[in-house]
Amino acid sequence: MSDASLLHSTWAEVDLDAIRQNIRWFREHSQAQVMAVVKANAYGHGIIPVARTALQAGATWCGVARLDEALLLRQAGLDAPILTLGYTPPARLEQAIVAGISLTLWDERQLEQAVAAAQRVGMDARLHLKVDTGMSRLGIQPEAASHLARRIARTRRVIFEGLFTHFARADERDPLPTDQQQQRFEDVLRALEREGLRPPWVHAANSAAGLTRPSAHYDLIRVGIAMYGLHPSGECPLPQGFRPALTWKAVLSQVKLLPPGRGISYGHTYVTTRWERIGTVPVGYADGFRRVERNWVLVGGRRVPVVGRVCMDQLMVQLDEAPQARAGDEVVLIGAQGEERLPAEELGRRWGTINYEVTCGIAGRVPRLYLNER
């Protein structure tokens, strides 16, 4: 029995050595600097320990979605460059500038707001211009990008720090859609270079492009999913050398032998057909474990089926495959136990989603415990 199982009913273990190893892979395989993308609480892994570890391992930037995430990093004493990849409300610009957070912009109005905020606080605003080359999410259209870039470069109180784009299909086998996006980005970049306006940080690659497309590495690669040791997609698996960082565990809170004909959980969607050993696991949909049919967990190094409906805080498992299981034993919901593995990718498939959503969805009430913290 581990110490954690004496203290917690469920918890996620994050092995920071895996984060180090995964960051190092990019350091060894790319000339570009690495931005550790730690938005959404580091994809559920815990923003502060992951960011600190990634920076120790050689990442030089952190990427977040929102200003509040950037400020958490600053409050933790991290002074590395941080880029807010998403929208920053205008009333928060002064706070961002004072904290030295780099900001993403994509229109003239944002430039004016940034300049005004920078003047008010008497500090420069660091700006990255985002170009929409085909994701159709955020960004200025390529045709209009050079004009705005020129304005940023020539405006006082702002620093034209970066130019970037984001790929929509870099995790697919077919390279063509990403080739096209990259070509649009290159056109903007070349135009700026001709005028001597190339900013110091040009970036485009997410994990998938970081793994497969060296020509898109430029100055910086923005690595999220691969840093956590998770595959960008089925068509873009991680190569050898990566390791998943997160294992989601729980303890068996009760094990009981039930006679035939007993309904299990709300709605009695599962009814025992003979004497069956049923275990209770203190994890439910409020922890981020989905209330869908055909879930599995690991007990005693074996896969056991979840039976009956997943409740808010608990679920039940059928223990035929783990006859030795006792209350207090460790359960693995994501990760390895003995020889058996239940990767986040498999839960994603089972739940009709992707590994990203699985780990991001592990609720805040599940404690994160860190292994190999330095």
Ligand SMILES: Cc1ncc(COP(=O)(O)O)c(C=O)c1O
């Ligand atoms: C703009 C941007 N860059 C980089 C990333 C990292 O992507 P990935 O986790 O696929 O490496 C994301 C994540 O969605 C993103 O939104």
